[in-house]
Amino acid sequence: MCGSNIAKIVDTEAVAKFASGLPNVVTAKSYKYMCSNPGQEMITQDIKDNQLNRVVVAACSPNMHERTFRNALKSAGINQYLLEMANIREQCSWVHDDPVEATEKAKALVLAAIRRVELHESLDSVSVNMCPNVLVIGGGIAGMTAALELADAGNLVHIIEKDDHLGGNLARVDLTAPYLYSARDLITERVTRIMNNKKVKVHIKSKLTELTGFIGNFKAKIESLNGSPAIEHKQDEVEIGNVIVCTGYKEFDASRIVHYGYGKLPNVITSFELERMIRSGRIETKDGKIPRYVAIIHCVGSRNKEFHTYCSRVCCMTALKYAHEIKNANPDCYISDIYIDMHAFGKGHEDFYLQSSEAKTLFLMYEKDDRPVIRMAGPKDDCKMLIEVNEKLSGEHIEIPADLIVLMVGMEAREDSHEIARIVNISQDKDGWFIESHPKLEPVATTTDGIFIAGTCVAPKDIPDTVAQARAAAARILARIAKGKIEVDALYSEVNEDICSGCRFCNQLCPFSAIEFLEDKRKSHVISALCKGCGVCVAGCPSGAIKGRHFTDEQVLAQIDGLLEVY
Amino acid sequence: MAIRVNPMFIDVLDRYGAEDVQLCYQCGDCSTVCPHADEVYKFPRKSMRSLQMGLERKIETSLEPWLCYYCGQCSTQCPREADPGETMMSLRRWLISRYDFTGIAARFFKSKTTEILAVIITAIVTGIFLLYYGFSGGSINIYDGEGAFLPSTFIHKFDLSIGLVVAVFLVINAIRMWYLTMIKGTPFYVPWWLYAVEFYQLPWHFFTQKRYAECESQRKTTFFMPWFVHLGLMLGYVTMLVLVMVFIEQFQSGPAIKWSVHVFGYLASIGLIIGTIYFIRKRFQKNYVQYKKSHSTDWVFVVLLFLIVVTGIAQHIFHRTGLLQEANITYVVHLMFVVPWLLRMPFSKWAHLVYRPLAMYFAAIRKDALLRQEEAVQSSPVFIK
Numbered sequence: 001m002c003g004s005n006i007a008k009i010v011d012t013e014a015v016a017k018f019a020s021g022l023p024n025v026v027t028a029k030s031y032k033y034m035c036s037n038p039g040q041e042m043i044t045q046d047i048k049d050n051q052l053n054r055v056v057v058a059a060c061s062p063n064m065h066e067r068t069f070r071n072a073l074k075s076a077g078i079n080q081y082l083l084e085m086a087n088i089r090e091q092c093s094w095v096h097d098d099p100v101e102a103t104e105k106a107k108a109l110v111l112a113a114i115r116r117v118e119l120h121e122s123l124d125s126v127s128v129n130m131c132p133n134v135l136v137i138g139g140g141i142a143g144m145t146a147a148l149e150l151a152d153a154g155n156l157v158h159i160i161e162k163d164d165h166l167g168g169n170l171a172r173v174d175l176t177a178p179y180l181y182s183a184r185d186l187i188t189e190r191v192t193r194i195m196n197n198k199k200v201k202v203h204i205k206s207k208l209t210e211l212t213g214f215i216g217n218f219k220a221k222i223e224s225l226n227g228s229p230a231i232e233h234k235q236d237e238v239e240i241g242n243v244i245v246c247t248g249y250k251e252f253d254a255s256r257i258v259h260y261g262y263g264k265l266p267n268v269i270t271s272f273e274l275e276r277m278i279r280s281g282r283i284e285t286k287d288g289k290i291p292r293y294v295a296i297i298h299c300v301g302s303r304n305k306e307f308h309t310y311c312s313r314v315c316c317m318t319a320l321k322y323a324h325e326i327k328n329a330n331p332d333c334y335i336s337d338i339y340i341d342m343h344a345f346g347k348g349h350e351d352f353y354l355q356s357s358e359a360k361t362l363f364l365m366y367e368k369d370d371r372p373v374i375r376m377a378g379p380k381d382d383c384k385m386l387i388e389v390n391e392k393l394s395g396e397h398i399e400i401p402a403d404l405i406v407l408m409v410g411m412e413a414r415e416d417s418h419e420i421a422r423i424v425n426i427s428q429d430k431d432g433w434f435i436e437s438h439p440k441l442e443p444v445a446t447t448t449d450g451i452f453i454a455g456t457c458v459a460p461k462d463i464p465d466t467v468a469q470a471r472a473a474a475a476r477i478l479a480r481i482a483k484g485k486i487e488v489d490a491l492y493s494e495v496n497e498d499i500c501s502g503c504r505f506c507n508q509l510c511p512f513s514a515i516e517f518l519e520d521k522r523k524s525h526v527i528s529a530l531c532k533g534c535g536v537c538v539a540g541c542p543s544g545a546i547k548g549r550h551f552t553d554e555q556v557l558a559q560i561d562g563l564l565e566v567y
Numbered sequence: 568m569a570i571r572v573n574p575m576f577i578d579v580l581d582r583y584g585a586e587d588v589q590l591c592y593q594c595g596d597c598s599t600v601c602p603h604a605d606e607v608y609k610f611p612r613k614s615m616r617s618l619q620m621g622l623e624r625k626i627e628t629s630l631e632p633w634l635c636y637y638c639g640q641c642s643t644q645c646p647r648e649a650d651p652g653e654t655m656m657s658l659r660r661w662l663i664s665r666y667d668f669t670g671i672a673a674r675f676f677k678s679k680t681t682e683i684l685a686v687i688i689t690a691i692v693t694g695i696f697l698l699y700y701g702f703s704g705g706s707i708n709i710y711d712g713e714g715a716f717l718p719s720t721f722i723h724k725f726d727l728s729i730g731l732v733v734a735v736f737l738v739i740n741a742i743r744m745w746y747l748t749m750i751k752g753t754p755f756y757v758p759w760w761l762y763a764v765e766f767y768q769l770p771w772h773f774f775t776q777k778r779y780a781e782c783e784s785q786r787k788t789t790f791f792m793p794w795f796v797h798l799g800l801m802l803g804y805v806t807m808l809v810l811v812m813v814f815i816e817q818f819q820s821g822p823a824i825k826w827s828v829h830v831f832g833y834l835a836s837i838g839l840i841i842g843t844i845y846f847i848r849k850r851f852q853k854n855y856v857q858y859k860k861s862h863s864t865d866w867v868f869v870v871l872l873f874l875i876v877v878t879g880i881a882q883h884i885f886h887r888t889g890l891l892q893e894a895n896i897t898y899v900v901h902l903m904f905v906v907p908w909l910l911r912m913p914f915s916k917w918a919h920l921v922y923r924p925l926a927m928y929f930a931a932i933r934k935d936a937l938l939r940q941e942e943a944v945q946s947s948p949v950f951i952k
Contacts, residue, residue, distance in 0.1 A: 293574065334574035354647070360589045362574050362619060388569050393593045394616045396625075399569040 002060055002089055003032065009093040011103045015058065018107045022114060026050045035065045040072040047076035054120060056113045058086040058106065079122035081490065081550060086113035108566040115562030119555045123490035128529045130216040131241030132481045135160070137208055137420065140168020141463060142246035142455030142470040144190040149474035151199035155481060158238050159194070160203045160222055166191050168248050169456075174278045175325065176463060177317035178352035186463075203236065211423050214514075214530040215450030216241045216486050242450045242477045245434065246470060247420055249411040249456040252301030252308070260300065260407060261374050267291075267384055268374065268405045270300075271318060278325050283404070285384065291333060291403035293383050294326055297372060298339040302410030304368070308431060312410035312460040316343045319408050320352055323361040336362045336400050338372055338389060346462065364400065365392040374405060411460040424451050425513045433459050444473040448512060449530065452476060491533035491550045497523045499545035506537035506546060576621030582677045583664075584657035584862050591615045591649035597641030602781050603634050607934050610634065611641050611651035614658060627665050628752025630933065632658040633919070633926030638782030639856030653860050660862065663918050666740040666747070672914035679863035682911075686867060689907035697899050707895050710886060711819050716895040719819035726811055729909055736913035737921050744922060748929050757936040765931040773924040776801070793855070800842025801920070804872070806835035829883075836880060843873040864915050871908040878904060 006012060012030040019028035027046055031039050034057060046052060057069050062085040070080035086109040096102040132155045136143045139161030147157040165171065166187070173183040194200050203222050210221040220243075222236040254262035254270050262268050266286035269277075277283045285291050296319045302312045316339065323335045337356075342363070344353040357363070366372060372389035383401035391398050413432025421428050426446040427435045434453045437445040444452050454469035455461070461469075480486060495506075495515075502522040507515045514530035515537060517523075526537070526546070538548040547553075577589060591612075598604045598612040610631035617625045626632075632655050641651040664673035675682040701707065701716040709715045749757065772778070779794045810818070810832055818828045846869050849858040878901035885894035912918060 336572070336574060354590070357590045357592065357647070360577060362572070362577075362589075363592070364572075364620070386569075386571075391620070394613070394620060394622070396620075396622065397569050398572050398620065398622075400572045401574070 002035075006059070006089050006093040009096060009099050009102045010088055010106045011099065012058075012106075014103055015088075015106045015110055019056075019058075019110050019114070022111065024054075024118060025114065026052060034059055035068050040068065040075075043069065043072045044076040047073070047078060053078060053082060054117045055083050056086060056110065056117050057083065058088045058110045058113070060089040061085075061087050061091075079124075081123040082117065082120050084113040084117035084120065086110045104566065108563050111566055112559045112562035115565075116555050116559035119552070119558055120550070123549055125490040126488045126528055127485040128214075128216050128488060130480055130484055130486050131218070131239055132156070133158070133238065133240040134477055135208075135218070135220050135238065135240040135243045136246065137243065137424075138168065138246040138248055138455075138457070139163070139166040139202065139204075140246060140248045140455065141170045141186065141190070142248070142466045143168070143244070144187075144194055145467050146244050146246065146454060146470040146474045147200050148190065148193055148197070149471055150477060151194075151197050153478050153481075154199065155478075156199055156201070158201045158203060158220075158222070158240065160206050160208055162205070162207055162225070164205050166194065166202065166204075169251075170463070172272055172275055174275050175321060177314075177321040178346075178348040180321065180324065206236075208420070208423055209235075211243065211425075214527050216480075216529070218243065218450065242452065242480065243424055244452045244454055244470070244473045244477070245420060245424060245426070245457060246453070246455040246466075247414055247417060247457040249460065250414045252312075252409040252412050254300055254407045254409050256307065257300060257371070259371070259373055260297070260405075262407060265374065265376075265385065265405075267403060268407065270407050270409045271315070271322070272409070274322060274406050278322075278329070283326055283329050285403055289403070290330055293334050293336070293401045294404045294406065295336045295338060295387055295400055295402035296322055296406045296408060297387070298337070298408045300407040300409045301412070303340060308410060308412060310431065310460065311343060313343070314460065314462045315408040315410060317346070317349055317352060317462070319406075320356040320361075322406060323356045323359065327359050327361075334360075334362065336364055336387075336402070338364045338366060338387065338400070340366060340368050346464070364389065364398070366390060367392055372400075374402075377401070411456060413457070417457060424448065426451055426453065433457065444469050444476060447532075486529070488529045489533065491548075492528040492531035493526045493533065493535070493537055493546050493548050495524050495526055496545045496547065497521065497525075499543050500524055501543050501545070503542065506541055509536050509540045511536065570622055570624070573621030573623060576623055577619060580618055580657055580661060583660040584860060585618060585650075585654045586860075587648060587650040588615055588618050588654045589649075590647045591619060591645075591651070591654075592647055594646060596644050596646060597651040600640045600644045601635075602638065602640075602784075603636070603778060607937060608634055608930065611655050615649065615651055615654055618654060618658065624751075626658060627662065628747050630748050630752075630926045630930045631655075632662055633923050634778070634930060635659075636776075636779040636782045637857045640782075642856045650860075652857060656857075656862075659919065660864070660916060662744075663914075663916065663922070666744045666918075666922070667736075667914055668739060668743060669736070669914070672918075675864060675911075675914050676862070679867075682864060682867060686871070686907040686911065689910060690903040693906040694899060694903045697902060701895070701899070707892050710891045710894055717898055719816045722819065723815050726815065729906060730808075730812055733909055733912050737918065740913055740918070741921055741925060744925060745929070748926075749933070753933055753936070755936060755940050757932060758939075761932045761935050765928055765935065768928040768931050769924050772927040774802075778927070793849075793857075796842050796845045799838035800846070803835040803838030803842060806831055807839070810835070832883075836876065839872065839876045840880075843869055843876060847873060862916075867911070868908075868915060868917055871904055871911075875901060875904045875908060 016028045016030040019025055027050055029042065031042060033039050043055060047055065055073060059065060066085055069083050069085065073080050073083050088106040088109055092102055092106050092109060134150050134155060134157050136147045136157055136159045139159050143159055144166060147159050151157045170183050171187055175181065176183050194202065205225045206222050207225055208220055209223045212219050218240045220238050220240055222238065251270065251272055254260060260268060283291065298315060298319055301307045302310065319337055323337060326333055326335055342353060344350045366389045370390050372387045374385055374387050377383050377386050381401065383403050385402045385405060387400040387402055389398060417432050418428060421434065425448045429435055434446065434457050436443050436453060436458060437447050444454055446453055452473035454473045455466040500523045502524065504517055504524060506524055507517055511534065512530050512532055514527050516525050516527060518525050533548060535548045535551055538546045593612060593616060595612045598609055601611065604610055608631050614629065614631050635655040637652050637656055639652045642653065645651055660676050664676055697717065705714050705716045705718065707716050711719050776794060776798055779797065783794045818824060849855055850861045850865065853859045878897050882894055882897040882901050885897055
C-alpha cells in the first residue's frame with residue numbers, strides 16, 4: 001500500500017479481494033507497508049504456512065523493492081525468481097486521479113502479474129572466477145596511482161605505456177596550481193615506487209592490440225612498438241581479470257584557430273611550450289629577449305561552438321599559475337590575463353585567484369564568441385604585438401601590448417581513443433570522451449563489466465580528481481578480487497543450438513559483445529557473464545533460437561493476456 | 568579606434584595611494600552603495616576599471632573622482648578589500664598633478680622628501696627675507712606704523728603678491744581642467760548657455776559642500792561630523808585669507824584699535840583650531856575609513872595649518888598685551904609657515920578648493936548636454952540606430 005501513496009487513489013482492499021478470487025491464488029492480503037520488516041515476514045510466513053510456490057507483490061516499481069521481496073522469498077526457502085511485481089504506484093496511483101478507474105487498472109496489473117508468475121521458472125545465478133591480475137592502459141598520473149594501489153594490495157599489474165617513459169602529460173608540467181607543488185616531485189615518487197615494486201610490470205613503448213574474454217577472465221595482447229619495422233614485433237599475451245583505461249588527453253591544436261596566428265607569429269606559444277620554457281629556467285621571446293608584456297589568452301579551443309563546447313577545467317588555474325611563475329621569474333613583467341569567465345571552483349582556487357590579483361595581474365574579460373585578434377605592433381610601439389579585444393567589464397574596445405602571447409590550449413580526446421574504445425568495447429560521447437556507466441553514481445565503471453575508466457580520458461579534470469578516480473577504480477577492482485568469484489545475474493539470453501542457423505546476426509547486434517561464435521559447432525553462443533539480458537538478440541534472431549531467461553515469449557504474452565482480460 | 572591599455576599605470580598610481588586597486592574584480596558593490604553615483608556618472612566601479620587598465624586619457628578627462636567626497640562606504644562594503652574610496656582619492660591626487668602644468672604637484676605626491684624639503688626651504692627663504700627687511704628699515708620694538716619691523720602696508724603688499732602668484736597658477740590649472748574635461752572629454756555638443764544656467768552650482772557647492780553632507784547623512788554620525796568640521800575649517804581659512812588680503816591694515820595698527828574689529832578673526836580662529844585638532848586626531852586614530860591611509864601630503868597641509876593657527880594666536884596675544892618684540896618674532900615665524908602653506912596650494916590636494924566646485928559645475932553642464940542629446944536622438948527619426 002506504501003502508506004497513502006497507493007491507498008489514497010486505489011482501493012487496495014478491493015484489489016486484494018479481487019485477487020483472492022482468481023484461480024491459482026491461495027491467499028491475497030493488503031498491508032500498509034509491505035516492504036517493511038513485518039510486511040516481509042508476513043510474506044515469508046504465508047509461503048511457509050500455505051506451501052506457496054509463486055508470489056505477486058502489487059506495490060511500487062521493481063527498481064525500488066524487487067530486491068527486498070526477492071530476499072523475502074529466499075528466506076522462505078523458495079527460488080527468488082518466482083516473484084513478480086505489479087507496479088501500482090508509479091504506473092497507477094501516482095498518475096491517475098479517478099479512484100474507480102485506478103482501482104480497475106490496478107486489478108488488471110495484478111492479474112497480468114499473476115498470469116506471468118505462473119510461468120516463472122526457478123533460475124540460478126552463475127558465478128565465474130576472478131583473475132586477480134589487472135591491466136592498466138596508460139602510464140600517466142592516473143595509471144601509476146591505480147597500479148600502485150592494486151600492486152600494494154598484492155596483485156600483479158601490467159601497465160601499458162605508449163611513450164618511452166612514464167608520467168604522461170603531467171611530466172610536461174612544471175608546477176601545479178594552486179599550491180605550486182612541483183609536478184616532477186609528484187611523478188618521481190610514483191615512478192620510483194613502481195620501478196621498485198615487483199608486482200608491477202611496465203610495458204614501455206607498447207600498445208594493446210586485442211582484448212578477449214570477459215570480466216575476471218580477459219586475455220590481452222600487448223604489442224611492443226619498437227620504432228623500426230624491420231624488427232619483428234614482440235607480442236605478449238597476459239591474463240587479467242580487470243582493465244583500467246586511463247589514456248589521458250591531448251592538447252588542442254592551437255593552429256586551428258587561424259587568427260591567433262599560432263605557428264606563424266613567432267611569439268605566440270601554447271601553454272605547454274611555456275611549461276617547457278619555465279622548466280628550462282628562461283622565459284624569453286624568440287629573439288632571446290626577456291618579455292616586458294606577457295598576455296595569456298584563455299579558452300583556446302574550449303567553450304566555443306566551432307571547436308569544443310565544453311570547459312577544459314584546468315586552464316584557468318594553470319593561467320594563474322603562469323602569472324605567478326612569470327612574475328616570480330621577472331618581477332618587471334606585466335601580465336594581462338584575457339579570459340571569458342574565471343572558473344575558480346576548487347579547493348584553494350579562489351584564494352589563488354586573489355593572490356594573482358594581488359600580484360597585479362591585469363584581468364581582462366571578453367565575450368564568448370568575440371575572440372581577441374592579434375596583430376603585429378608598429379615600429380613606434382614598445383611591444384611586439386597588440387591584441388585587440390572588446391573588453392566586457394569596461395565596455396571599451398582596447399588593444400593590449402604583448403611581447404609573448406600564451407594560448408591556454410584546452411584538452412581534447414586523444415585521436416587514438418576510438419581504437420582503445422573498440423578494443424576494450426566501451427563507448428565514447430560526441431567529443432570522444434569515454435562514457436561512464438552512470439555520470440553521477442558510477443563515474444569510473446563502464447557498460448562493459450570489468451572495464452574501468454579514470455582520469456582525463458573520461459572528461460577534462462585536474463590532478464586531484466584524476467587521482468580520486470584512479471583510486472576509485474582500484475578500489476572497485478580490489479573489492480571484486482577480494483570476493484574471488486563474481487556473481488552473474490541469472491537474467492541472460494540462451495541460444496537453443498538446435499535451432500540456431502549460425503547466421504551470426506546476433507553477434508553484431510549485441511551491444512555488450514557478449515555473443516561469440518563457436519567455429520567448431522558453427523553456432524552462436526552467449527557468454528552469460530557478459531550478457532545484461534537486454535533482449536536485443538532475442539528480438540533480432542531470425543530463427544527465434546534465442547531465449548531471454550525470465551523474459552520468455554510465453555511469460556510476456558501471458559502477462560499481456562492477463563492485462564487485457566479485465567477489460 | 569582601440570584604446571591602448573597601459574599595464575604600467577597601476578604602478579604609477581600606487582605612489583598616489585591606490586595600493587589595492589588591483590584586487591577589484593568589478594562586482595559593482597561600490598557603485599551600489601555610493602550615494603552620488605548615478606546613471607551618467609558610474610563610479611567608483613568604472614573609475615577603478617579604467618585605472619586597472621591604465622586608460623590614462625579616459626581618466627584625465629573624467630570628472631567622476633571629483634564627485635566623490637569619500638564617505639568610505641564603498642571601502643567598507645568592498646568584498647575584496649580593494650579600497651575604492653582610497654582609489655578615488657588617489658585619482659584626485661593624480662588629476663591635480665595632471666592639471667598642474669609645472670609638474671611640481673607630481674613631484675610632491677611621488678616623494679615626501681621633495682615636498683618637505685621644498686616647504687622648509689621656502690620657510691627659510693621667507694624668514695631670511697623678512698628678517699632682512701625688518702632689520703634694514705625698522706626696529707624690532709615697533710609693531711606697526713612708522714619704523715615698524717614689519718609694517719602692515721608692507722605685509723599687505725607682500726600678501727597680495729603671494730596671493731597673485733597662487734591665483735595665476737590656479738587659474739591656469741583650472742583652464743587646463745576645463746579643456747581636459749569639457750573639450751577633450753566631452754565628445755558631444757554643449758550649448759554655451761548651459762554654462763550660464765548652471766553657474767549657481769559654483770558658489771552653492773563652494774559654500775555649502777552639500778554633497779559632502781549627503782555622504783555623511785548616509786552614515787548617521789552626530790552633527791554630520793566630518794562635514795561640519797570640514798566646513799568650519801574651510802570657512803575659517805577663507806575668512807582669514809579675506810581678512811589678511813583686504814583688511815590687514817585695519818587690525819594691525821596700534822593697541823588702540825577696537826576689539827570689535829577682531830570678531831571675524833576670532834570666529835575663524837575657533838573654526839580653524841577645532842578643525843585642525845579634529846583632523847589631526849582622526850588621522851592618528853584611523854577609526855574612520857577615510858582617515859585610515861593618510862598620504863604624506865595630507866599631513867603637511869594639516870600640520871602647517873595647525874602651526875599657523877598656533878603662531879597666529881600667539882602673535883595676536885603678544886600684540887594685544889603690548890609685548891611687541893615677541894609679537895614681531897612670532898609674526899616672522901607665523902609668516903614662515905604661511906608662505907609655504909599658501910604657495911603649496913596649487914600643487915597639493917588643497918587645490919580641490921577650486922577644482923571640486925568647478926567639477927560640480929562642469930558635471931552638471933555635461934549631464935544636461937548629454938540628456939539633451941539623448942532626447943534629440945530619441946525624438947529624431949534620422950538618428951535611430
